[in-house]
């Protein structure tokens with residue numbers, strides 16, 4: 001699109017009803033802050049500039065915004081005097097003169113780029129203002145859209161509306177596009193002579209009409225415009241987000257037996273032909289490659305799972321882990337910051353942390369990498385084709401060579417060379433007849449006690 005676009009995200013709400021020390025827009029949906037969702041939608045709709053208006057807790061908002069988009073600007077609204085006042089806190093950004101100005105809310109994370117694109121089309125067709133509306137079953141509390149044919153005449157805030165206007169179900173979703181050409185004139189014309197004594201952004205509509213500018217309403221699905229005000233609202237939006245994401249994944253070729261029990265993050269990547277059993281949680285930064293099978297009750301964070309890997313049930317994969325293709329990680333295994341090469345198996349009850357496991361190596365049940373000395377982390381390196389016997393403790397830093405064996409129950413504190421057998425435990429001794437002797441002694445003791 002040849003026209004330039006500024007997206008202005010209002011995020012100065014106090015969020016009192018969240019009952020939180022965290023600014024409302026930093027509460028997370030799909031493991032990223034709500035304001036980041038809105039910023040990603042802006043990028044997807046090819047917005048050139050992004051400006052965020054923050055209020056209480058602005059330092060925290062600034063951190064998140066800058067991490068999301070280094071070129072975004074943050075403006076602080078010190079007093080909360082209404083939506084038009086909030087927009088003008090970003091006057092500097094507006095003065096830069098983009099063709100399209102989109103005013104969005106930081107607490108509506110379900111917005112889609114398609115809606116922003118449609119808003120921009122209405123502006124490029126010559127509208128001075130485009131307001132996004134929706135049909136509400138219960139419109140109480142929303143501004144009502146008053147139309148005349150295809151013209152939007154006014155937005156009447158609930159508090160100001162007559163009984164007749166209150167019966168209108170077409171409501172202001174809150175987001176609005178302004179043509180850059182008229183934006184400042186319209187915004188500067190807003191006053192605070194109304195029921196709440198606030199500078200209402202919605203007043204620009206009537207003013208634009210008085211100047212014979214074109215004002216349009218654009219309908220969008222209600223779900224996209226849901227604003228989060230409470231923790232219950234946050235959970236509801238999370239559920240809607242998860243449902244949409246699950247459906248998209250299944251449409252792309254991922255099998256889910258019980259999609260309602262699979263939880264995804266905003267950045268989760270799962271390739272086609274992955275199978276997911278019930279009750280699987282994907283934290284941030286996870287990639288699962290094609291053909292992998294993820295069994296029930298597994299938990300993932302910061303991990304790449306290779307093609308045709310077989311994971312779980314009850315596996316916990318933690319940040320920094322890369323599992324190559326055809327690897328197996330079984331029940332009650334925790335893997336952290338470990339590189340597991342092609343075809344290696346860690347099937348039962350193990351902790352593998354700060355480690356590298358060579359291809360086709362077998363890690364026996366109950367193997368633990370002792371990676372922490374109480375202050376520092378150390379690395380365990382195991383070569384290819386090695387065999388670690390059950391219940392071994394590998395005390396890092398330690399290296400076990402290609403093709404080496406470690407005897408079951410070993411505590412390995414020294415490196416094991418390639419093709420060697422490392423044994424680190426007491427030698428077994430059998431005492432002939434000793435079993436019988438012990439049994440006799442114990443029986444005598446029992447008889448003596450019961451005679452007392």
Ligand code: UD1
Nearest residue numbers: 010012013080081082083086105142143172173174200201
């Ligand atoms: C606003 C609209 C209403 C619409 C509704 C949709 C106005 C005057 N009214 O009403 O027509 O139906 O949204 O949800 O715009 N904010 C600031 N600084 C302020 C005031 C608000 O940043 O000084 C932010 C809030 O954090 C919030 C957004 O602007 O994200 C909307 O403000 P809010 O007070 O919730 O407006 P509503 O009364 O819901």
Ligand code: CA
Nearest residue numbers: 013174227229
């Ligand atoms: Ca609101």
